[in-house]
Amino acid sequence: MMHPHTELRYIDDKIGFGVFATRLIPKGTITWALDDLDQILEPEAVQALEEDRKKLVLKYSYRNQDGKYILCWDNGRYVNRSFHANCIGTAYEIEIAVRDIHPGEQLTDDYGSLNVDEPFECFPEEGTDRTRVMPGDLQQYADVWDA
Numbered sequence: 001m002m003h004p005h006t007e008l009r010y011i012d013d014k015i016g017f018g019v020f021a022t023r024l025i026p027k028g029t030i031t032w033a034l035d036d037l038d039q040i041l042e043p044e045a046v047q048a049l050e051e052d053r054k055k056l057v058l059k060y061s062y063r064n065q066d067g068k069y070i071l072c073w074d075n076g077r078y079v080n081r082s083f084h085a086n087c088i089g090t091a092y093e094i095e096i097a098v099r100d101i102h103p104g105e106q107l108t109d110d111y112g113s114l115n116v117d118e119p120f121e122c123f124p125e126e127g128t129d130r131t132r133v134m135p136g137d138l139q140q141y142a143d144v145w146d147a
Contacts, residue, residue, distance in 0.1 A: 001035045001074060006107060008075045014123070017078045018106045025101040032076045034093035039071040040064075062114035065091050082108035083128040088145055089113055112137025113145055 005023040010016070025031060046057055046069050060077040061069040070093075071077070079087065085108045087095045101107060111133045119134045134140075 001033055001037075002076050003029065003031045003107075006031075006075065008078055011080075011106075015080060018080045019075050019078050021101045021103050021105050021107065023103055025097050025107075027097050027099050029097045030094050031087045031097050031101075031107055032072075032079070032095040034070065035073075037073040038076075039069075039073070041069040041071060043067055043069065058117070062089075062111075063117070064093065079107050079109050081111040081122065081133065083110060083122070083125050083130045084108075085110040085113075110137075110141070110145070112141055114138075 002019060003021075003025060005021060005025060006019050007022050008017050009020050011018050041057065041061070046054060046061075049057060057069060057071055061071040064070055086097060086099055086101050086105070087107050087109050088098050089095045089109065095109070097107075116133055116135055116137070119132050121132055122130070124131065
């Protein structure tokens with residue numbers, strides 16, 4: 001479940017939608033938590049889906065520490081990616097703000113922390129030479145994210 005002081009906004013045709021803060025969300029605040037309406041899918045169930053449905057599940061889900069796919073029922077599925085993310089997931093099925101998130105600011109995750117199956121190209125971003133999210137990012141950047 002997304003933090004209550006957020007809203008879904010349309011960004012543009014390239015990015016689509018994003019989740020934005022409507023009030024200050026202080027560093028350390030839980031910004032998302034798994035709840036009983038989120039779908040938890042076994043990898044075999046996802047692989048057995050018809051291709052169009054599988055594509056959507058893979059686009060809007062992440063893999064937890066057990067390798068299961070989590071498909072959020074609410075706006076959590078619209079949190080976009082950034083290599084300078086202001087939120088980070090934990091092993092406890094919650095995400096927290098890693099710095100203050102100001103009203104009007106988009107909530108973002110580093111998708112490398114979401115246990116992705118396939119690499120994908122990203123829009124260029126200032127202040128980093130990273131241009132792709134890779135399946136091994138979780139292990140490669142874990143110490144940086146933990147700090």
